[in-house]
Every structure is written in structure tokens, then in C-alpha cells.
Amino acid sequence: MGSDQKYDFIEKQLSKRRRQDRHRSLRVLNPVAESGAYAEFEGKQFVNFSSNDYLGLSGDPRLKEKANEYIEQYGTGSTASRLICGTYDIHQNLETKLANLFDVEAALVFNTGFQANSSIVGTLTTRNSLILADKRSHNSILQGAILSRAKLLRFSHNDLQDLEDKLVTAADRSYDRIVIMTESVFSMDGDGPDLDELIDLSQRHQAFLFIDEAHAVGIWGDQGRGLSYGKEGVDLRLGTFGKAFGSFGAFVLCSRRLKEYLVNFCPGFIYTTALPPAVIGANEASLEIVPMLEDERQKLHNNVRYLREALNERGYETGSSTSQIIPVIIGSDREALALQEHLESNGILATAIRPPTVPRGKSRIRITLSSRHKKTHLKQFLELLDEWEY
Ligand SMILES: *Cc1c(COP(=O)(O)O)cnc(C)c1O
Numbered sequence: 001m002g003s004d005q006k007y008d009f010i011e012k013q014l015s016k017r018r019r020q021d022r023h024r025s026l027r028v029l030n031p032v033a034e035s036g037a038y039a040e041f042e043g044k045q046f047v048n049f050s051s052n053d054y055l056g057l058s059g060d061p062r063l064k065e066k067a068n069e070y071i072e073q074y075g076t077g078s079t080a081s082r083l084i085c086g087t088y089d090i091h092q093n094l095e096t097k098l099a100n101l102f103d104v105e106a107a108l109v110f111n112t113g114f115q116a117n118s119s120i121v122g123t124l125t126t127r128n129s130l131i132l133a134d135k136r137s138h139n140s141i142l143q144g145a146i147l148s149r150a151k152l153l154r155f156s157h158n159d160l161q162d163l164e165d166k167l168v169t170a171a172d173r174s175y176d177r178i179v180i181m182t183e184s185v186f187s188m189d190g191d192g193p194d195l196d197e198l199i200d201l202s203q204r205h206q207a208f209l210f211i212d213e214a215h216a217v218g219i220w221g222d223q224g225r226g227l228s229y230g231k232e233g234v235d236l237r238l239g240t241f242g243k244a245f246g247s248f249g250a251f252v253l254c255s256r257r258l259k260e261y262l263v264n265f266c267p268g269f270i271y272t273t274a275l276p277p278a279v280i281g282a283n284e285a286s287l288e289i290v291p292m293l294e295d296e297r298q299k300l301h302n303n304v305r306y307l308r309e310a311l312n313e314r315g316y317e318t319g320s321s322t323s324q325i326i327p328v329i330i331g332s333d334r335e336a337l338a339l340q341e342h343l344e345s346n347g348i349l350a351t352a353i354r355p356p357t358v359p360r361g362k363s364r365i366r367i368t369l370s371s372r373h374k375k376t377h378l379k380q381f382l383e384l385l386d387e388w389e390y
Pocket residue numbers: 111112113114115117138140183187212214215240241242249250
């Protein structure tokens with residue numbers, strides 16, 4: 001093989017993406033210190049409707065202070081994986097605090113939600129197991145299911161009847177285990193399943209239940225402890241520190257026994273360097289602050305209600321969103337992209353989401369709201385929509 005030829009596939013795939021208008025590239029956006037609502041791009045300030053910093057904590061001085069304190073005390077690296085010598089007292093304390101706050105037996109910190117999702121399910125299953133995942137599950141869940149080599153079936157989005165049908169059919173097969181994986185707030189649609197019904201269903205069929213609460217923790221449930229907070233019968237719940245908590249990393253909440261099992265068997269936990277002290281510091285500070293941010297959550301919920309109602313009054317479809325993630329469904333790829341550009345040229349950052357991330361004909365502008373957005377920001381967005389013509 002000629003040395004040029006071996007790179008052919010790269011060129012071919014990239015030009016295919018360009019032809020489909022789906023080629024993507026990185027661009028540099030800087031946060032505007034402590035505002036939580038703005039980002040800077042090419043020297044200009046934009047109202048940012050695409051960040052997951054739902055409570056504006058990523059610039060919070062209390063998080064920075066704790067991060068700095070831990071750097072001074074523990075250094076910049078954690079020197080090894082958790083099982084070797086990367087579990088400092090601060091790692092352990094963080095897990096204790098998580099378990100206490102969420103009222104569960106145990107918590108285990110992972111480096112990222114992606115790493116947790118892509119490696120946990122494989123440790124719970126064998127080639128003879130069945131994974132039932134929502135059709136719109138986050139890519140990390142899908143990767144985990146593929147890596148596990150268990151049988152994967154995907155049920156229609158939030159459709160618990162379809163899930164039940166699949167569970168009933170599975171009862172006739174000889175799967176050694178069944179794991180149900182879903183999200184409490186879906187990242188593209190901002191909706192979620194009926195959790196009580198889901199728990200009931202998983203219990204009746206003796207299935208493991210894994211709920212990803214990446215977009216719920218900090219925002220939803222009592223003191224922002226997630227939509228599954230206080231509910232018995234969820235085997236594993238995932239939360240992230242990278243979204244509402246304004247930092248980085250992830251955690252799973254589970255029984256003591258399951259934690260012990262993951263510590264011994266989960267490659268995504270075992271074979272990676274532990275989170276560095278600075279990150280543990282920010283996470284710890286955030287964990288102390290988030291439960292008290294009732295006013296911020298209220299502001300965010302008010303923003304959500306106001307914008308969704310205003311969009312619906314204008315005849316925009318927002319799907320089944322019930323959360324701070326609001327899809328403004330436009331339809332065609334090109335129109336969604338053109339609207340993104342129109343918003344951008346008028347000082348607003350909001351991302352067009354197109355297939356394959358969302359179904360064909362359902363291209364959209366995805367809005368994520370923060371407690372830091374003011375009414376004027378929302379009005380500015382609505383006015384731009386009002387004048388929009390394609
Ligand atoms: C963001 C996200 C993840 C990944 O979490 P990271 O910590 O950013 O890797 C997992 N699941 C869902 C639903 C997410 O939105």
C-alpha cells in the first residue's frame with residue numbers, strides 16, 4: 001500500500017461530511033468571567049444559550065478558592081489510579097459527602113460521565129445479557145452497550161409500553177440479566193420518562209435500572225438532588241459535575257455492595273488516573289453550595305416556563321421538553337443552520353442540532369437556559385425569532 005493511499009479514507013469521509021453540510025470544526029469561545037450568561041467570540045460578547053452551566057457556578061469564587069486550596073495542599077496531579085495510590089483523603093471525603101447528600105449507601109467518583117456510562121454496563125452484563133436502552137440515549141450509554149457485547153435493544157423514546165413489551169418478550173429468552181438504561185432529562189429533547197412507572201416495571205421484571213441524571217442533578221428534585229432522589233428501586237444513578245455543578249467529573253450513586261463490585265471490576269474506574277486535587281476541590285465546594293441554591297433554581301425554572309410558553313404562543317414546537325433544555329424545532333437542516341447564523345449575527349449563541357443527532361426533519365435550535373439569563377436575554381431571542389424569515 002502506498003503511503004498516500006492509506007490516508008484516503010480520511011479525505012473521503014471528511015468530504016462526505018462537507019457535502020452533507022454536516023462537517024464540524026472547533027471554534028474558540030471564551031467565558032465572560034462570572035457572568036454565566038455570556039461568552040466571548042472573536043472579540044465580541046454573545047448571550048450564550050448553549051452552555052450546561054445551568055447555575056452559573058463555573059466562575060464561582062468559592063469553587064475557585066477550594067480548587068486553589070487543594071492545589072496548594074495536594075499538588076496538581078493525583079499521581080496514579082484510584083486503586084494504586086490516587087485515592088487521597090479528599091477523594092474519599094467527596095464520596096462520603098455525595099452519599100450523605102443524596103441519601104444513598106455509597107457514591108463512586110468517575111473521571112467523566114462518558115467514562116462511567118461507557119464502562120459500567122459492561123461490568124454488569126455478559127454476552128448472555130440484555131440491555132434495554134432508550135432510542136435517544138446519550139452516545140456514552142450506547143458505547144457502553146456496544147462494548148459490553150451483550151444484546152442491545154432500544155425502546156422507543158420514553159415509551160414504557162414499548163419497554164414493557166420488550167421485557168415480556170425477553171422473559172421467554174434465557175438472558176442471565178437485563179439492564180435498563182435511560183435518562184431523567186434527555187440532552188437533546190429536555191424530556192424524560194415517568195420514573196415511578198419505570199421503577200415499577202424494572203422491579204416486576206427483575207431488571208437492573210440505571211438512570212443517567214447528568215442534566216437533572218443540581219436543577220431538579222428536592223434541593224437539586226435529581227428526579228430520582230428518594231426513590232427506592234434505582235440500582236445506579238449517574239450525576240455529573242461538569243454541568244450544573246460548574247466543574248468536571250462524574251459520580252454514580254448505588255449500594256455499598258455495588259460500589260465494591262465496580263471498584264473491583266469496572267475498567268473505566270480502575271485503569272485511569274484519579275481526578276486531580278483542583279477538580280476535587282471545585283466539586284466539593286459545589287456540592288456544598290448547590291443544595292442551598294433554591295433561589296437560583298427558582299430563577300431558572302421561571303426562565304424555563306417563560307420561554308417555553310412564549311415559544312408555544314408564537315407557534316413554535318418545543319417537543320415534549322419539560323426542562324431547561326428547550327428544542328425549538330425548525331424542520332429542515334438548512335433552515336435550522338440559517339437560523340443559528342441569524343441569531344449569531346445578532347449576538348446570540350444557540351446551536352443548531354441536525355441529524356444524525358436528532359431524527360430527520362426535526363432539526364432544531366437547542367436552547368439551554370441558565371439561572372443567570374435575564375428576561376431581557378430571553379426577549380432578545382424571541383424578537384430575533386419574530387423577525388426571522390427563511
Ligand atoms: C454530558 C452527558 C454525559 C457525559 O458526562 P461528562 O462528564 O461530560 O463526560 C453523560 N450522559 C448524559 C446524558 C450527558 O448529557
